[in-house]
Amino acid sequence: MQETSRYRLSTFILEIAAILLALIFLSPFYLVLTNSVKGLREILVDAASFPEVFKWANYADVWKIIDFPKAFWNSFQITALSVIFIVLFSSMAAYQIVRRPSKFNSFVFLLLISAMIIPFQSLMLQLVRVTSILELRGEIYGIVACYLGFGMPLSVFLFHGFIKTVPYELEEAARVDGSNPYGVFFRIVFPLLMPIIVTVIILNTLWIWNDYLLPVLVIGGNKDLTTLPVAVTKFFGQYTKKWDLALPGLVMAITPILLFFLTLQKYIVEGVTSGSVKG
Structure with a gap:
C-alpha cells in the first residue's frame, strides 16, 4: 500500500512537471495568436x-499585402517538387548502396553522411556563385535542385537503415518471376518503404516550407517566386516593425504546415525506429 501511494505521488509530480513544461513550450503560440488580433499600440503596451478588441481585419490586410494565395502556391510547389525528387532519388541511391556493396558505393555513402555535418553558412557564398554560373538563380528548378542536394544526405541515411530490414528473398522471388531491376524496386521494395517514406516527407516538408535563407539566396529578386517566409519579412523594416501585420502573417504561414505535421507526426517515430535495427 505504501509503494502504491509513493508511485501515485511520484506520478502526480511528474504529470504536474509535464504540464508546466508544456505550458512553457506553448507560451510562444499564445503570444503569437493573441497579438495577431491586436492593434500595434496594444501590442507594444502589453x-x-x-485582446481588448479582436481585430480580425489584420488577417484580411495581410492577405492582400503579401498576396497570400500566390505566396502559398509558390511555397507549395517548391516544397512538393523538392520532396518528390528527394524521396525518389534518395530511396534509389540508398537501395543501390545497400544491395550493391562495393568500395565506390561505400565511399559515396560516407561522402553523403559527411555532408550532414557541414554548416550551411560555410557554403553560402559558393552556392550563390555556382547557381549564378549555372543560371539557376531566380528559377524554380534552381531552388528545387538546391533542396535536392541539401536534403539527400539525411534522407539517404534514413532509407539506408530501413532498406536493410526489407527481406532480400522477396526481391529474389520477383527476379525469378522475370521482373527487371526497376520492377523489383518500384513494385516490391518501394511500397515496403512507406513508413520511412512518410518520415522523410514530413522532415523535409517541415524544413523546406519554413526555410527562409535558401529562397533569399537562390530566388533573389524574383517576386513571382516569393515564398511565405520571405513574404512575411515585408513587415520588418530597418527602423519599424509592423507587429500587428507580421504576427497574422506568421500565423497564416505556419498553419498549413502545422496541420500537416499534426496529421502525420505518428509516422516519424515509427519510420525512424523501424530502420534503426536490422531485421
Whole structure:
C-alpha cells in the first residue's frame, strides 16, 4: 500500500512537471495568436494581455499585402517538387548502396553522411556563385535542385537503415518471376518503404516550407517566386516593425504546415525506429 501511494505521488509530480513544461513550450503560440488580433499600440503596451478588441481585419490586410494565395502556391510547389525528387532519388541511391556493396558505393555513402555535418553558412557564398554560373538563380528548378542536394544526405541515411530490414528473398522471388531491376524496386521494395517514406516527407516538408535563407539566396529578386517566409519579412523594416501585420502573417504561414505535421507526426517515430535495427 505504501509503494502504491509513493508511485501515485511520484506520478502526480511528474504529470504536474509535464504540464508546466508544456505550458512553457506553448507560451510562444499564445503570444503569437493573441497579438495577431491586436492593434500595434496594444501590442507594444502589453503583449501578454488578452485582446481588448479582436481585430480580425489584420488577417484580411495581410492577405492582400503579401498576396497570400500566390505566396502559398509558390511555397507549395517548391516544397512538393523538392520532396518528390528527394524521396525518389534518395530511396534509389540508398537501395543501390545497400544491395550493391562495393568500395565506390561505400565511399559515396560516407561522402553523403559527411555532408550532414557541414554548416550551411560555410557554403553560402559558393552556392550563390555556382547557381549564378549555372543560371539557376531566380528559377524554380534552381531552388528545387538546391533542396535536392541539401536534403539527400539525411534522407539517404534514413532509407539506408530501413532498406536493410526489407527481406532480400522477396526481391529474389520477383527476379525469378522475370521482373527487371526497376520492377523489383518500384513494385516490391518501394511500397515496403512507406513508413520511412512518410518520415522523410514530413522532415523535409517541415524544413523546406519554413526555410527562409535558401529562397533569399537562390530566388533573389524574383517576386513571382516569393515564398511565405520571405513574404512575411515585408513587415520588418530597418527602423519599424509592423507587429500587428507580421504576427497574422506568421500565423497564416505556419498553419498549413502545422496541420500537416499534426496529421502525420505518428509516422516519424515509427519510420525512424523501424530502420534503426536490422531485421
